[in-house]
Amino acid sequence: MEIKVLGTGCANCKTTLKLIEEVAAEKGVPVQLDKIEDIQAIMGYGVMTTPGVVIDGKLVHAGGVPTRERIAGWLAGALSAAQAAPAGNCCSGGKCC
Numbered sequence: 001m002e003i004k005v006l007g008t009g010c011a012n013c014k015t016t017l018k019l020i021e022e023v024a025a026e027k028g029v030p031v032q033l034d035k036i037e038d039i040q041a042i043m044g045y046g047v048m049t050t051p052g053v054v055i056d057g058k059l060v061h062a063g064g065v066p067t068r069e070r071i072a073g074w075l076a077g078a079l080s081a082a083q084a085a086p087a088g089n090c091c092s093g094g095k096c097c
Helices: 011-027 039-044 068-084
Strands: 002-006 032-036 052-055 058-062
Touching (some): 011 032, 058 068
Parallel strands (some): 002 032
């Protein structure tokens, strides 16, 4: 699971990054966590207020620090979707076309 936290380094962005790390560790969900600070890249996601959170390419949050419960829901939802992918699908690590 690839998670990007979008923000220029404000306290809320740092808190969001830390919360995601903590909740992922608590839930045992492996994540690749990246911090995006480039304004053009942030605006490319349509985010006008930070922090923004992008999971596997999809914007799931913008503006304010998300709650631990909301983060847990994102992780559970993304994990369920990954587990539901059919075997042999490129996204599940199988052979590609």
